[in-house]
Amino acid sequence: MSYKNKTYVIFDGDNDMWAYARMKGWKALENIDFDFYDAHDLKPLTNQATSEGYIKQRLAERMATAKQVIVIIGDNTKNLYRFVRWELDKALSNKLPIIAVYLNNKRSIDTNLCPPIIRNENAIHIPFRMKIIKYALDDFPPFHKTLDLTKKDDWHYKDSVYQSLGLND
Numbered sequence: 001m002s003y004k005n006k007t008y009v010i011f012d013g014d015n016d017m018w019a020y021a022r023m024k025g026w027k028a029l030e031n032i033d034f035d036f037y038d039a040h041d042l043k044p045l046t047n048q049a050t051s052e053g054y055i056k057q058r059l060a061e062r063m064a065t066a067k068q069v070i071v072i073i074g075d076n077t078k079n080l081y082r083f084v085r086w087e088l089d090k091a092l093s094n095k096l097p098i099i100a101v102y103l104n105n106k107r108s109i110d111t112n113l114c115p116p117i118i119r120n121e122n123a124i125h126i127p128f129r130m131k132i133i134k135y136a137l138d139d140f141p142p143f144h145k146t147l148d149l150t151k152k153d154d155w156h157y158k159d160s161v162y163q164s165l166g167l168n169d
Contacts, residue, residue, distance in 0.1 A: 007137065008066035008096070010087045016074040019103055019128060023070075026130050052082070059087060068141045069096045071118070072128070074103045078115040088117045097144035098123035099136045105129065108156035120152040131165040132157065 011020050063069075069091040071077070077084060091098055098118055102110055105127035109119065124140045126132045135157075162168065 006066045007068050007070055008063045008087075008091070009070045009072065010084055010091070011072035012074055012077050012080055012084065015076055016072050016103065019072045019074070019101075023133070055083070056086065059083070060090060063087070063090050063094065063096075066094075066096060068099065068137065070099045070101055070133070070137075071115070071123075072101050072103065073110070073113050073115070075113065078113055080115075085115065085117055088115055092117070092121060095149060097141045099133070099140055100125045101128050101133060102126070103128050107162070109154040120154060122147055122149060122153055122155065124155040124157070126157065129167055131167055132162065135161065135165060 009020055009023070011017065069087075071084075071088060071091075088098070098121065100109070100114060100118060100123045102113065102125065104110065104113065106113075106125070107127055109125045111119070114125070122144065124136055126136050140155075
């Protein structure tokens with residue numbers, strides 16, 4: 001199912017590009033059941049990408065086509081305001097489901113790393129593991145549609161979900 005909806009991925013381009021590249025690598029491998037329709041494949045940046053206004057315009061165009069957002073959360077993500085906070089603010093104003101993916105493999109919100117803008121904003125918080133990311137891409141957007149968005153919470157999956165996916169560690 002996740003392959004049908006465009007997914008907009010937010011990450012620290014200086015430090016966490018490897019995680020985004022790994023997700024794209026999972027997608028590229030035929031023997032791995034992981035797919036997502038990457039909104040960043042649309043509207044490629046040109047040589048004008050030195051202008052912040054131009055970059056934000058292109059990112060906004062990409063996000064406008066997305067049905068869900070993944071934010072890859074590393075050590076510095078919460079401190080990035082120019083693009084990451086701006087992208088998260090756009091995702092919230094567009095009422096997009098946000099999947100917060102922790103590089104430290106935390107299974108619930110990590111208040112030390114989570115960008116404050118998405119705390120208590122009905123995001124699901126999961127570790128950077130392929131199976132749970134795939135599960136969240138399929139499961140969380142339909143659940144998010146049922147939420148009363150005036151009531152805010154931080155979501156996470158129960159241990160039984162991880163066990164059913166073979167993620168017992």
